Amino acid sequence: MLEVQGLCKSFGGIHAVREIDFSVAKGQIFSLIGPNGAGKTTCFNLITGFYRPTSGKVTWDGEDVTALKPYDMASRGVIRTFQKTNVLRSLNVLDNVIHAHYLQERTPLWRTFWPHRGQSQRDRQIEDSSREIIEMMGLGHRMEADANALSCGELRLLEVSVALGAKPRLLMLDEPAAGLNTREANDLAKRLIQLPGKWVESLLLVEHNMHLVMQVSDHIVVMNFGQKLASGTPQEIQSNPAVLEAYMGKAA
Numbered sequence: 626m627l628e629v630q631g632l633c634k635s636f637g638g639i640h641a642v643r644e645i646d647f648s649v650a651k652g653q654i655f656s657l658i659g660p661n662g663a664g665k666t667t668c669f670n671l672i673t674g675f676y677r678p679t680s681g682k683v684t685w686d687g688e689d690v691t692a693l694k695p696y697d698m699a700s701r702g703v704i705r706t707f708q709k710t711n712v713l714r715s716l717n718v719l720d721n722v723i724h725a726h727y728l729q730e731r732t733p734l735w736r737t738f739w740p741h742r743g744q745s746q747r748d749r750q751i752e753d754s755s756r757e758i759i760e761m762m763g764l765g766h767r768m769e770a771d772a773n774a775l776s777c778g779e780l781r782l783l784e785v786s787v788a789l790g791a792k793p794r795l796l797m798l799d800e801p802a803a804g805l806n807t808r809e810a811n812d813l814a815k816r817l818i819q820l821p822g823k824w825v826e827s828l829l830l831v832e833h834n835m836h837l838v839m840q841v842s843d844h845i846v847v848m849n850f851g852q853k854l855a856s857g858t859p860q861e862i863q864s865n866p867a868v869l870e871a872y873m874g875k876a877a
Contacts, residue, residue: 626651626827627672627703627795632681634667641667643851645681649795649827654817656830656838658862659848660871665831666708668848669799673705674698685795702794702826708803710780712787714773718764721772721783722755725790755790761824762786762816778809782816789824796825802834814840839863847871 627649634642642664649655657665670676672683674695683691685701693701713721759768762782767775772783781801788796801817802810814837820828832838838845839859847855847862849871855862862868 626686627829628682628684629668629672630682630684632668632671632683633679634664634671634676635679640851642671642678645848645851645853647846647853647856649829651826652821653843654821654828654830654841656832656842656845657848658832658835658838658845659854662850663848664851665848666799667851669705669797669831672698673703673797699791702792703797704788704791704793704795705797706784706788706799706801708800710777710784712772712780712783714771717769717771718759718775718783718786719752719755719768722758722786722790723751725787726751726754726792758786758789758824761819762789763812777804778806778812781805781809781813785813785816789820794826795829796820796827797829797831799831800833801830802832802837805834807836810834810837811840813837817841 629645629647632642632645633640645668657668659665667676671678674693674697678691681691682689685698685703690698690701713724716724756768759765762785764779764782764786767779772780775783781804785798785801788798802813805813817828818841830838830842842859845857845859845862846853847865847868854871855865855868857865
């Protein structure tokens with residue numbers, strides 16, 4: 626589905642990403658990991674059009690999308706979240722997810738004032754879809770709660786719910802477990818595993834919680850100083866000496 630070839634990004638003399646290659650297949654949960662400053666979020670920004678690569682190529686579903694804007698990528702089904710939780714805090718949980726359906730449900734302005742007969746039926750379908758997503762993410766008991774009344778863990782679940790409301794084909798989550806305790810992170814992991822095949826076609830994670838990463842991932846790429854350090858299954862990554870050194874330092 627997604628292929629990244631020779632991706633590079635420089636900011637002045639700083640090489641944030643250097644010659645990164647990887648591909649995400651349909652049905653995969655794919656993770657990008659690495660120490661702080663390794664270039665993981667920069668990769669997300671390059672893929673989704675928030676940054677333009679210095680060099681390299683991004684291919685989505687066979688199409689070269691290297692120069693596309695974020696809204697063009699979103700319209701193609703590539704939806705992302707951010708490290709900072711980003712929801713509509715003045716709305717309740719249900720309305721947040723309903724509003725996320727805007728990518729698929731663009732209604733002309735005149736239809737707002739003179740809705741056609743099928744509009745109310747479509748509105749009910751959107752609400753039903755939103756409720757199903759919220760229940761699946763474990764927030765059913767908070768359906769009518771205001772977003773600003775949610776805990777940190779609940780806000781993370783709502784953020785993923787909002788992203789799912791946009792009907793992504795590839796869902797890209799940037800540190801979804803940030804700020805979560807062990808119980809909340811384990812609960813999130815169980816819900817992420819359910820997504821490919823029914824809710825999304827594939828999932829791409831940037832995450833520092835290694836327990837979660839090893840629980841959910843089919844394939845992992847490790848980055849360090851902007852470069853690809855290692856690639857493989859969770860078992861291969863956990864036993865890779867270069868990865869252990871990057872995270873824990875060189876033995877004396």
